[in-house]
Amino acid sequence: MGNTLYFNDLSENIDSWQGLPLSLNGCEVVPLDYNAGKTGWIIYGKKLNKTLLSQFQSKLAMPIVIVSSWKIKNYQVVRIAGVMPKKSQEIANELEIDVSIIDNLPSLHSEGLLIMDMDSTAIEIECIDEIAKRHGSGELVSKITEKAMRGEMDFSTSLRKRVATLKGADITILESIRDKLPITQGLSFLVRELHKRKWKIAIVSGGFTYFADHLKEKFKLAEVYANQLDINNSQRLTGKIKGQIVDAKFKAKTLQNLASQFNIPIEQTVAIGDGANDLMMIRIAGLGVSYHGKPKVVQKAKIGINYADLTGLICILSASLDSEG
Template identity: 35%
Template sequence: MFTVTFISKKGGLEPALVTSVQSAWGGGDAVWLALDEAAEFEVARIPDNRWEVWSDLQDLGVDLVVQPSEGRRKKMLLADMDSTMIQQECIDELADEAGVGERVAAITAAAMNGELDFDGALRERVELLKGLPESVIGDVLDKRITLMPGGPVLLATMKAHGAYAALVSGGFTAFTAAIAETLGFDENRANTLIADGGELTGEVGLPILGKQAKVDALEEITARLGISETDVLAVGDGANDLGMLTRAGTGVALHAKPLVAAECDVRIYHGDLTALLFIQGYAWDVFSNC
């Protein structure tokens, strides 16, 4: 069996829409996970016109996910940080403080779209931060970084049901450590900005954590926990996330670049991070930290 899940911004999901698709696809009884926000029903097979319906629903501000019913509730969350668990790209915010914001943001966008080699693009951007006071990192965290909506609820709910959570970023440990502590991740991995005498040197610690390192984290952590990669829900938005997204049991492209979304069966554009709970079958009344 397969579960069809509809997710919209709060108040944006019409019962008539759910009923219409349910009837067309021969679905079972609809279950509302959150009033006017999320609903699901089961079907015996994946409908042939799934992506046509998905495309039509985009115009209505509704995300549609079709996935196997068995095993959809996961034992581990593996998450990217920048533009996933937070709303910014940390290196772009640092670059703005250094007066090279537009230049670095353009490189970031190209790297996340898969147009540039991630390692080379990271080195190039970090080099432009040379001489920036190390104290600026704390200022950026305090004044510029905001959590992605739904993140605290996602972490609290999955952990309350026994899941493990790992934050794995191509960004920097100075940020992942703080975000991991705030949200309750069990561990975090990222790159290291090198500083000397209170200033950034324009260098990044080796080895650089990029696309393969995220796959390595998936393999290493699941092996350590004694779980399967199919037990993992991974979420990200950029090209360097594709390896872990396609290997995990459920890979979620969250507000993702077109290249990334095209490779993932689970695409969330309209819901916030609580959408990752709805697709696992969690109803609003069991959410934690609401």
């Protein structure tokens, strides 16, 4: 390609670009002899192409060095050299794409552990809200759920209050929800890719075992932990929880216990969730990720997936393969 390259020479499809690394600054494109090592950050998205990347760079108002690019399913991933500028997340939000730092990522070359929240992460609903809607206490429960997820109410207290409103609900309500459980897009791909690499996957949820056990069987998960609804002899909910409540502390402790059980270094662990009760496990994991998180979680998590589906987690982790050469 030589030393001269023009912006118009580049295809809209970034993955077909030759001559990387290169510096992009407006219409100026300069191929570089550059070794980025393990540093840098990534931009990724389904609609990421030359035009969108150029818009991102223009809004950033500084040159970016494009180290490499690759595809994960229908997502384009671009690795950028250097430290991710503070403005990057704001610009990504404007363009509805995702960005992530890639320093000290767990490696897909080694076995690892993924701990997932269930409701609004592995599945697209809050199960307790769905039960309540069908039992007639939906509006009240939704308000309490939102407060808990935003961290405005103690999770254990909020759970007991919500479950109390379900007293008398027939188990057929749970069955109908379980039979049509809306799996989050990208979950099957995520599980399949991690299983290929001998990763362990567990769900640790403030939701209910009735649904978590179903996911364990469906996706061959290593472990699931969730709250157990008390059901009487008439197959109706009593409005109570059986046993210990799965709260933020339980989630964090379970991550540590499972890492020890499976002999996986904490640096090789990932925690992903959307609510305030996920923050503790997100903080202690080797990689903690907010997934379409509530404002408090987005604010406090170092990495967030805001627009991609769960395929985005593989987009992030795949950067470990690129940086390791």
